[in-house]
Amino acid sequence: MDRSPTAGLIAATAIGLAPAAILLIVLAATGAASPVWVAVVIVLGLLLGVILATSIGRSIARRAERLDAVATALQHRRPPPHLLPDGSDAMGRAEHHLLDAADSIVADVESLAEQRDEFEAILRSMTEAVVVTGARGEVILLNGSARRIFALGADTDYRDRPFVELCRDPRLQEFAGRSMRSTDKDVMSADIMIQNPASLHVSASAAQIRTSRGAAWVFVFHDITQLKAYETLRADFISNLTHELRTPLSALYGYAETLIRGVDDRETSSRFLGIIERQARRLARLLDDLVSLSDLERGLTPLKIEQLEPSRVLSEAAELMQEQAGRRGLRLEVNCPDGLPKVSGDRDRLHQVMLNLIDNAIKYTPREGRVTVEAREWAESNGAAAKPGVALVVVDTGEGIPAADIPRLTERFYRVDRARSRELGGTGLGLAIVKHIVQLHHGALRIESRVHEGTTVSVWIPAASA
Numbered sequence: 001m002d003r004s005p006t007a008g009l010i011a012a013t014a015i016g017l018a019p020a021a022i023l024l025i026v027l028a029a030t031g032a033a034s035p036v037w038v039a040v041v042i043v044l045g046l047l048l049g050v051i052l053a054t055s056i057g058r059s060i061a062r063r064a065e066r067l068d069a070v071a072t073a074l075q076h077r078r079p080p081p082h083l084l085p086d087g088s089d090a091m092g093r094a095e096h097h098l099l100d101a102a103d104s105i106v107a108d109v110e111s112l113a114e115q116r117d118e119f120e121a122i123l124r125s126m127t128e129a130v131v132v133t134g135a136r137g138e139v140i141l142l143n144g145s146a147r148r149i150f151a152l153g154a155d156t157d158y159r160d161r162p163f164v165e166l167c168r169d170p171r172l173q174e175f176a177g178r179s180m181r182s183t184d185k186d187v188m189s190a191d192i193m194i195q196n197p198a199s200l201h202v203s204a205s206a207a208q209i210r211t212s213r214g215a216a217w218v219f220v221f222h223d224i225t226q227l228k229a230y231e232t233l234r235a236d237f238i239s240n241l242t243h244e245l246r247t248p249l250s251a252l253y254g255y256a257e258t259l260i261r262g263v264d265d266r267e268t269s270s271r272f273l274g275i276i277e278r279q280a281r282r283l284a285r286l287l288d289d290l291v292s293l294s295d296l297e298r299g300l301t302p303l304k305i306e307q308l309e310p311s312r313v314l315s316e317a318a319e320l321m322q323e324q325a326g327r328r329g330l331r332l333e334v335n336c337p338d339g340l341p342k343v344s345g346d347r348d349r350l351h352q353v354m355l356n357l358i359d360n361a362i363k364y365t366p367r368e369g370r371v372t373v374e375a376r377e378w379a380e381s382n383g384a385a386a387k388p389g390v391a392l393v394v395v396d397t398g399e400g401i402p403a404a405d406i407p408r409l410t411e412r413f414y415r416v417d418r419a420r421s422r423e424l425g426g427t428g429l430g431l432a433i434v435k436h437i438v439q440l441h442h443g444a445l446r447i448e449s450r451v452h453e454g455t456t457v458s459v460w461i462p463a464a465s466a
Helices: 003-029 035-075 090-125 144-149 170-181 225-261 266-297 310-327 347-363 403-408 418-423 430-440
Strands: 129-133 139-142 188-194 200-211 214-223 305-308 331-335 343-346 370-380 387-396 444-450 454-462
Touching (some): 003 035, 170 200, 170 214, 266 430, 305 310, 310 331, 310 387, 343 347, 347 454, 403 444, 430 444, 430 454
Antiparallel strands (some): 129 139, 200 214, 305 343
């Protein structure tokens, strides 16, 4: 690279000196000039020309190297090398301007790279699925949430593929097609129930944007399946609560109206007042359970954790329920072996759990049946190392529960036999309260039952630290 401009300059210098050299040689040949001085002048001229041509050639070569280094750096998106050029001539000033322009370009490229990284980080962190498509419906970009919602391969490249390959659900395809055909610049949105690849409720929105490749569309899909489930639970809760309140209120209103009109029979009047009292107590229990459940769900019930003897928790609860069991002709037995480890828990809350479970067992066990309350040492395993603890168990010989109903027993107001439960005075919230108390203790609740054989409810509580 050094030789090419230097050789060219030497050749140019020689050609430029050739006419003068020929003239000097002619003068020397005619005797008009000394041949020695002619030879000296020609040699000195050639020597000075070579020296100047070599110097200029090397300067040009160095500048060519600098320009080549700048071009290579820009090609690889790196800052150019800052070799200080000579700014005394036009070429040097041009090099200065080129380096300044290269710095500006590199700064812009770095800024765009930072913005791209920020954009990709935002896309990765978004829970919403984002898909960008071109004018023909081809996929330009999609994020990880889109792969998750549409069950796409993590390593599969979907760029330039048609949008239909992401999700073949016809309702989603219809929304995408309608959005792309629309001339309206406003954001289009819709709630869609898709079945492919899985059953999901999706809130979809689409907006048109302009890119270097022309028109494009940004689709955002938000999985609202859980939100829809919560809305269904809320509607069911309001419906159930309304029904639960209507029954005792109707009784209160009816019997109170009858008494106001006057009842001549004292015995009938007393019976009506008794019914009013029972229904009022039922309303009070329902409201108390609702407040208790609400506080538990919102974390407004702090636990007073202490080390408790399992035998004492069981015996205190069983002692309070002995009279109720006796009235129904049942045997209530307590079986608690010695040597059980202490548990960490809130005495009042665990007492509430056992009272609920024993009360349910007594209500649904026929006369001459048996309810057994016992404690067992039990190591709970949750996929990691087994954790020591104690299981507080209530076993009855009652009617049992169908297997299909067991998973829903801890739902609010859920009853296997609604008429029987109301007749026995249940609010339908007891097991929901039990579940939340057990969760606050980091425990586990298990329900096992067979129809006509009985039910076993186990509450596992972690052992106290030594």
